[in-house]
Amino acid sequence: MPAATDPVVSVEDVAVRFHRGRRHRSLRDYLIRGEGGVRRDEFWALRDVSFSIGQGETIGVVGRNGQGKSTLLKLIAGVLLPDRGTVDVRAGVAPLIEITGGFVADLTVRENIGLTAGLHGMSRAVIGERFDEIVDFAEIEEFLDTPYKHLSSGMKVRVAFAVVSRLEEPVVLVDEVLAVGDKVFKRKCHARIEEMVAEGRTLFLVSHNDGDLRRFCARGLYLREGRLVGDGPMDEVLAAYADETRESA
Numbered sequence: 001m002p003a004a005t006d007p008v009v010s011v012e013d014v015a016v017r018f019h020r021g022r023r024h025r026s027l028r029d030y031l032i033r034g035e036g037g038v039r040r041d042e043f044w045a046l047r048d049v050s051f052s053i054g055q056g057e058t059i060g061v062v063g064r065n066g067q068g069k070s071t072l073l074k075l076i077a078g079v080l081l082p083d084r085g086t087v088d089v090r091a092g093v094a095p096l097i098e099i100t101g102g103f104v105a106d107l108t109v110r111e112n113i114g115l116t117a118g119l120h121g122m123s124r125a126v127i128g129e130r131f132d133e134i135v136d137f138a139e140i141e142e143f144l145d146t147p148y149k150h151l152s153s154g155m156k157v158r159v160a161f162a163v164v165s166r167l168e169e170p171v172v173l174v175d176e177v178l179a180v181g182d183k184v185f186k187r188k189c190h191a192r193i194e195e196m197v198a199e200g201r202t203l204f205l206v207s208h209n210d211g212d213l214r215r216f217c218a219r220g221l222y223l224r225e226g227r228l229v230g231d232g233p234m235d236e237v238l239a240a241y242a243d244e245t246r247e248s249a
C-alpha cells in the first residue's frame with residue numbers, strides 16, 4: 001500500500017468522449033471531417049475532471065442520471081481509458097461495478113468464484129480458505145455446481161458481491177450494487193462495506209440514496225454534465241445537489 005500521505009488516486013484534467021448512435025464512421029464522415037475530425041454525435045461524458053484521494057478516504061459520487069458517475073468509476077477501475085488527462089491509481093482495485101460482468105455464464109458458481117479470485121491475485125490456498133465464507137455470505141451453497149447463467153439476477157449479484165468484497169485490494173468501488181438484492185442481503189452488504197472502511201480501505205460509492213452516502217462517505221464528488229461541480233464534505237455536497245434537484249423539479 002502507498003504511504004498514508006500519498007494520494008492513492010489522482011485524476012488530472014480528465015476527459016472522456018463517447019458517441020451516440022452508429023458504431024462506425026461513415027465514408028461521408030471521413031470525407032467531410034477527415035480522420036481526426038469530431039463527429040457530430042460525439043459528446044464529452046467527462047471533462048476537466050481533477051481530484052486527488054488519499055488512502056482510507058471514503059468518497060460518495062453524486063449527480064443525476066447520465067452525468068458521468070459510472071464512467072468515472074470505470075476510469076478508476078482501469079476498464080476505460082481517458083481521451084485526455086491522466087488517471088493514476090497506485091493500488092489494487094476491487095470493482096463492485098457492473099458487478100456480474102466479469103462472470104462467465106457457462107461456468108458453474110464454484111468455477112466462477114475461483115476464476116474471479118484468481119484473476120485478482122488470490123492464491124489457490126487463500127481461495128480455499130475463504131471459499132466457505134464466500135459461499136455462506138452469498139447463501140448459494142446448493143447452487144455451487146449450477147452454471148452461473150441459471151441463477152436469478154439477485155443471486156448473480158450476491159455471488160459477485162461475496163467474491164469481490166473478499167478481495168484484499170486497497171481501493172473499493174461500489175456502483176449501485178446496494179440497490180439490488182433483498183433487505184437481508186442489503187444489510188449484509190452494508191456491514192461488509194463498513195468492515196472494509198474500518199480496515200482503512202479507500203471507498204468510492206455511487207448511489208442515489210442519501211442515507212447510504214451519509215453513512216459510508218465523508219467526502220463527496222458531484223458531477224453535472226460530466227464536470228466536477230462539487231468536491232467537499234459529503235453533507236455539503238448533498239446539500240448542493242439537493243438545490244439542483246429542487247431547481248430542476
Ligand SMILES: Nc1ncnc2c1ncn2[C@@H]1O[C@H](COP(=O)(O)OP(=O)(O)OP(=O)(O)O)[C@@H](O)[C@H]1O
Pocket residue numbers: 018019020045063064065066067068069070071072
Ligand atoms: N460505452 C458508452 N458509449 C456511449 N455512451 C456511453 C457509454 N457509456 C456511457 N455513455 C453515456 O455517457 C453518459 C454518462 O454515463 P454514466 O453511466 O457515466 O452516467 P451515470 O452518472 O453513472 O448515470 P446513472 O445515474 O444513470 O447510472 C451518458 O450519457 C451515457 O449514455
